[in-house]
Amino acid sequence: MNGYWAAALAVIIWAAYPVATRAAVTGAFAPEELVTLRFGVGALIFVPYLFLRWRHIGRAAWLKGVPLTLFHGAGMAALAIAGMQLAPANHAAALGPGVSPAWVAVLGFVVFAQRPSRRAVLGAALCVAGVLLLALWSAAERSLSVLAGDAMFLAASALAALYVLQLRRWRIDAMEGAALVSLYSAVVVVPLYLWFAPGTLARVAPAELLWQVLWQGVLIGCVAVVALNHAIFRLGADRSSALVALVPVITAVLALLFLGEVPSAAEIAAFVAISAGVSIGALPARRTSAMPEGLRLPAPPRSARPVGYPARDSAP
Numbered sequence: 001m002n003g004y005w006a007a008a009l010a011v012i013i014w015a016a017y018p019v020a021t022r023a024a025v026t027g028a029f030a031p032e033e034l035v036t037l038r039f040g041v042g043a044l045i046f047v048p049y050l051f052l053r054w055r056h057i058g059r060a061a062w063l064k065g066v067p068l069t070l071f072h073g074a075g076m077a078a079l080a081i082a083g084m085q086l087a088p089a090n091h092a093a094a095l096g097p098g099v100s101p102a103w104v105a106v107l108g109f110v111v112f113a114q115r116p117s118r119r120a121v122l123g124a125a126l127c128v129a130g131v132l133l134l135a136l137w138s139a140a141e142r143s144l145s146v147l148a149g150d151a152m153f154l155a156a157s158a159l160a161a162l163y164v165l166q167l168r169r170w171r172i173d174a175m176e177g178a179a180l181v182s183l184y185s186a187v188v189v190v191p192l193y194l195w196f197a198p199g200t201l202a203r204v205a206p207a208e209l210l211w212q213v214l215w216q217g218v219l220i221g222c223v224a225v226v227a228l229n230h231a232i233f234r235l236g237a238d239r240s241s242a243l244v245a246l247v248p249v250i251t252a253v254l255a256l257l258f259l260g261e262v263p264s265a266a267e268i269a270a271f272v273a274i275s276a277g278v279s280i281g282a283l284p285a286r287r288t289s290a291m292p293e294g295l296r297l298p299a300p301p302r303s304a305r306p307v308g309y310p311a312r313d314s315a316p
Helices: 003-025 031-053 059-072 074-086 089-095 097-112 118-140 144-170 174-196 206-235 237-258 265-282
Strands: none
Touching: 003 031, 003 074, 003 089, 003 206, 003 237, 031 074, 031 174, 031 206, 059 074, 059 144, 059 174, 074 089, 074 144, 074 174, 089 097, 089 118, 089 144, 089 237, 089 265, 097 118, 097 144, 097 237, 097 265, 118 144, 118 265, 144 174, 174 206, 237 265
């Protein structure tokens, strides 16, 4: 697949996912059911990959998958999905991937003593301005439920930022990280759901169930990760990240079309500020490629063809 198409595919999935999930949790699904679908189906997809790669995955990576799961596993997903019961889908996109650069700049400095670049600081400042605009709008509307949902999105994005920081620090491949997190989360989530769930998914219409299996387990849990890895491998991190800034804007458009969520002027200004912050954070400095800090994942070495990728016989 062409690198630009892969990057566009990842961005479209990230942008549409909040819309599909918001429709589900305000409809026929409970948040815990979507979390179970995400990791249960995702684990089934990744098990063949882990089986084929188990000789190449070191013991340290298997062990480090446990803390990675604490950051990016069921807790993070539950916060994001439960938040979508309370707050609009466009808030989920803006306060999820949108504010990751701010979280990584802050947490990288506070936790790992990593000094952020000036561009990262400026991008984070714009993201923070966007977050404050959304908070002020929710406060002005006296919508405590939206404020609670926004807080859940921010907490989820903070956990995701810690996940990315640790992936980068431990030099674990993004595919391996996603596979381990899906497997370990499923081992915990699926038995708990089967034991404590008051009902079953049999009550849901088959078409709706298959639709959420596709979104939760296949697209966001697997395809988006593979597409992003492929885009980074083909294009490099800086060009791959160019479209990521569009996620909050695209989600706002999709939420307007499919959910009837009409953003206010303050919300539009917040989305623009956050997208601008991500764009500035993605700018390369001194010929070094830079992915937005909250979305940069370790890429496979360009000298070796990753498992499952076609030979690089043509330019993107």
